[in-house]
Every structure is written in C-alpha cells, then in structure tokens.
Amino acid sequence: MSKLRVKDYMTRSVVTLSPENTVEDAINLIEKTGHDGFPVVDSEKKVIGYISSIDLLKKDPSSKIKDIMARQLYVAREFMDLRDAARVMFRTGHSKLPVVDEDGKLVGIISNSDVIRSQIERVDPSKVEKFKKTIEKVHNVEVELKRGNVEVDRLIPTQTKVFADELKGRVYEIRRGLAEPILVVKKGKRYYLIDGHHRAVAAKRMGLKHLEAYILEVPDTVELGVEKLIRKRGVKSLADVEVIENTHHPLVEITFKNTD
Incomplete structure (x- = not known):
C-alpha cells in the first residue's frame, strides 16, 4: 500500500x-x-x-x-x-x-x-488503486484514473439506503471543507457512485452542484456487477436513495451500546 x-x-x-x-x-x-x-x-x-x-x-x-x-x-x-x-x-x-x-x-x-x-475515511488513494486493479484484472481492460469534480445530479447510486444521523456528520464535513472525495466509475456519459453515498446525498440536500471525486474511466463495453444490481432495484438517481430516519447508523448504534 x-x-x-x-x-x-x-x-x-x-x-x-x-x-x-x-x-x-x-x-x-x-x-x-x-x-x-x-x-x-x-x-x-x-x-x-x-x-x-x-x-x-x-x-x-x-x-x-x-x-x-x-x-x-x-x-x-x-x-x-x-x-x-x-x-x-x-x-x-x-x-x-x-x-x-x-x-x-x-x-x-x-x-x-x-x-x-x-485514519477514518473510507475512500483513500490506496483503496481507489486497489479497486482500479480489480476491475482491470476481472475484465481484462485498462482503466484510467482521474481526480476532478462531478455533477451531483448525474450520479447514479449503487446503494439504496443511507442513515439520517450519518448525513448530519457529512453536512458538517462538507461545510468545513473536510469531506474526502467520492469514488465514481465513468462509463460513457454515466457516472456510477461507488463510494460516498452519504456525502453525495448530503451535497444534494445542501444544493451543491459538484463534488470532488476519484473518477475511474471504464470502457463502455464492460458491464460491471453493480450495473446489474441497480437495474434490478430500479435505482436511477440520488432521489431513489432512501434516508432512514429512525434507525442509527450501525457504528453509532455499536458505540451507544458499548458506552451504555
């Protein structure tokens, strides 16, 4: 690493x-x-x-x-x-x-x-590089890695739920300039959000137009597993992501129980 x-x-x-x-x-x-x-x-x-x-x-x-x-x-x-x-x-x-x-x-x-x-973020450079190499090995293609801004409204999520309490923390990070880049896969004109769903939903709620991202450009001929999954679930945009209001994020729940 x-x-x-x-x-x-x-x-x-x-x-x-x-x-x-x-x-x-x-x-x-x-x-x-x-x-x-x-x-x-x-x-x-x-x-x-x-x-x-x-x-x-x-x-x-x-x-x-x-x-x-x-x-x-x-x-x-x-x-x-x-x-x-x-x-x-x-x-x-x-x-x-x-x-x-x-x-x-x-x-x-x-x-x-x-x-x-x-030490606590989910998307660090080594993780991005590992994900890139996995796609290249599995699909036998070359993947180009860039870092730049992506339009929030063009993101296609690959998970269907986020937690409301976690969103509050992400809003704070974004306002303070502390939010790490999200990870997306770009295929043609489509941007699949791989990691950073809480950040993306928070940005959407805040009315932000762009987010900084690690962008993996994958040939359009390659079909990733996440594409099949979101088609099955009918997910097309961040508006399709459910915000869970009455349940704590798992980490918050564990921390609460351990200090009770």
Missing part, C-alpha cells in the same frame, strides 16, 4: 489574509468561516506569516496584520508523508500547517482534522 501524502488530504482552497488587512478584518473572517487562523500571503501568493485567533487578543482593531503576525512558521510540502506532518503539528502544538511549493507559494493547508480524517 502506498504511503499517505500531504497532497492527498490537504485543503487546496485556502482562506488567507494579506499583510495590509487589519485585526478587524481577521476577526470578521473568523466569524464568517469559523477558522481559528489564516496564512498571510503577499501579492505573489507567497506565505510570509500566519495569524491565529490568539494573536488577535487585546489588539487594536485597526492594527495591521503585518505588525502582529508570526513570521517564523512551520510549513509542509505536498510530497511529505502525512505522518511526518502530523508529528510536526503534535510536537509544535500547531493545528494547521500551510503547504507551499518550491517557491514558497501557498498551494494548500493541512490540519489535524485532515490527519484524523485519513
């Missing part, structure tokens, strides 16, 4: 501040996003500092960020082993590390939440 890298779990869309912003700007941004700190970048997107909520305490609202930001900071690189980034955060007490390229330009941010997510 390949090692988990920072690039596989970092958030690429990063909220930043400029050195000319004020303390008041930063406070407003915290209230708007819920984040507790932001990288500070110059006009060329180079990281020149970091500002945390603690840095803002008892500061004049009109003070410039450049006058109070931390200038010596830890950063990560995309190719770093995720465990190494986790060690840095743990040993230095930082909850986030800006991710920079060879020129010091910001390309993302990795947080302790991302590290936790890497």
Whole structure:
C-alpha cells in the first residue's frame, strides 16, 4: 500500500489574509468561516506569516496584520508523508500547517482534522488503486484514473439506503471543507457512485452542484456487477436513495451500546 501524502488530504482552497488587512478584518473572517487562523500571503501568493485567533487578543482593531503576525512558521510540502506532518503539528502544538511549493507559494493547508480524517475515511488513494486493479484484472481492460469534480445530479447510486444521523456528520464535513472525495466509475456519459453515498446525498440536500471525486474511466463495453444490481432495484438517481430516519447508523448504534 502506498504511503499517505500531504497532497492527498490537504485543503487546496485556502482562506488567507494579506499583510495590509487589519485585526478587524481577521476577526470578521473568523466569524464568517469559523477558522481559528489564516496564512498571510503577499501579492505573489507567497506565505510570509500566519495569524491565529490568539494573536488577535487585546489588539487594536485597526492594527495591521503585518505588525502582529508570526513570521517564523512551520510549513509542509505536498510530497511529505502525512505522518511526518502530523508529528510536526503534535510536537509544535500547531493545528494547521500551510503547504507551499518550491517557491514558497501557498498551494494548500493541512490540519489535524485532515490527519484524523485519513485514519477514518473510507475512500483513500490506496483503496481507489486497489479497486482500479480489480476491475482491470476481472475484465481484462485498462482503466484510467482521474481526480476532478462531478455533477451531483448525474450520479447514479449503487446503494439504496443511507442513515439520517450519518448525513448530519457529512453536512458538517462538507461545510468545513473536510469531506474526502467520492469514488465514481465513468462509463460513457454515466457516472456510477461507488463510494460516498452519504456525502453525495448530503451535497444534494445542501444544493451543491459538484463534488470532488476519484473518477475511474471504464470502457463502455464492460458491464460491471453493480450495473446489474441497480437495474434490478430500479435505482436511477440520488432521489431513489432512501434516508432512514429512525434507525442509527450501525457504528453509532455499536458505540451507544458499548458506552451504555
């Protein structure tokens, strides 16, 4: 199994501040996003500092960020082993590390939440690669793997039920930018959702148009087992997925029973 890298779990869309912003700007941004700190970048997107909520305490609202930001900071690189980034955060007490390229330009941010997510999420790069190789071996075809956005309304689910309590957690993750990519198989113009049904249904309920996904492009001549299954069940879109309201997700139920 390949090692988990920072690039596989970092958030690429990063909220930043400029050195000319004020303390008041930063406070407003915290209230708007819920984040507790932001990288500070110059006009060329180079990281020149970091500002945390603690840095803002008892500061004049009109003070410039450049006058109070931390200038010596830890950063990560995309190719770093995720465990190494986790060690840095743990040993230095930082909850986030800006991710920079060879020129010091910001390309993302990795947080302790991302590290936790890497240990509990269902769709990680190694699992995707294993699924890809299985299709290639069983059907004797070449499968192309891409990563990009897919339209939520075009997803054809391959399971018929999701749990309402799990949906709440997925909504929280999506709003915080913590949701991992879904896994889909693309055949012609059809997109079969293989993994990530709770995320997809949550996105649908939130009115989102796209989700990030691992996309496996399979030749249209290949018929997968899941296609036969969903035809039998009459599943055509996310609207056909039943949301179970009165039953806990199995993991929640087990946890509840074990702590009762």
